[in-house]
Amino acid sequence: MLKEMGTEFSRINQAKAIFDDIYVEKDPRSYFSALGDLDYMITDVAEPVVRQILAAKAAVTGAKPVVLDVGCSYGINAAVHRFPLTFGGLRHRYARREMKALSSEELVHLDRNFYSAWPDVGLARFIGLDISAPAVRYATDVGLLDQGIVADLENDALSANDARIVRDADVIMSTGCIGYVTEKTFGKILDATETTPWIISFVLRMFPIDSLAAAFAQRGLVTERLTGVTFIQRRFRDAEEFENTLATLAKLGVDSTGLESEGLFHADLILSRPEADARAVPLENIVTVASGRGRPIAPRYVHVESNDGLQVTLEP
Numbered sequence: 001m002l003k004e005m006g007t008e009f010s011r012i013n014q015a016k017a018i019f020d021d022i023y024v025e026k027d028p029r030s031y032f033s034a035l036g037d038l039d040y041m042i043t044d045v046a047e048p049v050v051r052q053i054l055a056a057k058a059a060v061t062g063a064k065p066v067v068l069d070v071g072c073s074y075g076i077n078a079a080v081h082r083f084p085l086t087f088g089g090l091r092h093r094y095a096r097r098e099m100k101a102l103s104s105e106e107l108v109h110l111d112r113n114f115y116s117a118w119p120d121v122g123l124a125r126f127i128g129l130d131i132s133a134p135a136v137r138y139a140t141d142v143g144l145l146d147q148g149i150v151a152d153l154e155n156d157a158l159s160a161n162d163a164r165i166v167r168d169a170d171v172i173m174s175t176g177c178i179g180y181v182t183e184k185t186f187g188k189i190l191d192a193t194e195t196t197p198w199i200i201s202f203v204l205r206m207f208p209i210d211s212l213a214a215a216f217a218q219r220g221l222v223t224e225r226l227t228g229v230t231f232i233q234r235r236f237r238d239a240e241e242f243e244n245t246l247a248t249l250a251k252l253g254v255d256s257t258g259l260e261s262e263g264l265f266h267a268d269l270i271l272s273r274p275e276a277d278a279r280a281v282p283l284e285n286i287v288t289v290a291s292g293r294g295r296p297i298a299p300r301y302v303h304v305e306s307n308d309g310l311q312v313t314l315e316p
Ligand SMILES: C[S@@+](CC[C@H](N)C(=O)[O-])C[C@H]1O[C@@H](n2cnc3c(N)ncnc32)[C@H](O)[C@@H]1O
Pocket: 023, 042, 043, 070, 071, 072, 073, 074, 076, 077, 129, 130, 131, 132, 135, 151, 152, 153, 154, 174, 175, 176, 177, 180, 181, 185
């Protein structure tokens, strides 16, 4: 029997800088500023992969999935999936001096209009769970999440009301959150879902996934790691975070050469699914990583739908 990872994850998490204050503001300006300064990018590099997995899930069920974003914060995974937006682009929006001058209430009002002004290109509806009440409130107020749950399932039970919200989830996802949450949180969520969901996890390589995989296996899910590719989360904040992380990885026997040793946190993609689904379509057949896709490039040719059919246009 694997030992519970709660204590172990919080010990490993101590290698990372603490950002608690920016998670609990009434709006995401400090979040984008502090994490943007560290080139936080996991939401952006995860998005094309999430899209491919959601398409594969929809192909199995024939319906638009409901995604539960665990550690959803200000709803950024929903924003970058549902709209043609990126963490990097949003960061610049909030860094403008005109935006900095606004009250949170004014910002929420503008952001609600901002998001509703974009075409929704998402393959799913989003609900979210986070320990931060202000972040969840922002994400629901601006329309990024259909419903939000404020809960700390590491320490508390899932309330009956929240269990009703979770019940409909077809997919559970997380970026930048495992470490804060463990198999305790996921176990309580899985026990409340109606059908067995798929779980998309972007997990920093310093967090062993054995206990998560074991908790998932107990509930009939097999867990696969996409091999041969890692996803950059952000750069290290300072020398201490860098050295602590390298030491943690070394202790686990994980080789950081050419990855974390280059100054960046790397995450693995983990997908957990019912065995029959995993057998039907291997993870490698679902996900194609197009390296360089997110780099700034000059205008390029794309297809757009028009009344006259598919047209070629140059997108700036
Ligand atoms: C680095 S942020 C990641 C947010 C978002 N997923 C993203 O990638 O932009 C970590 C999030 O985990 C949340 N968190 C911390 N402890 C948690 C807990 N016990 N349960 C749920 N969320 C938690 C924080 O409030 C914060 O929003």
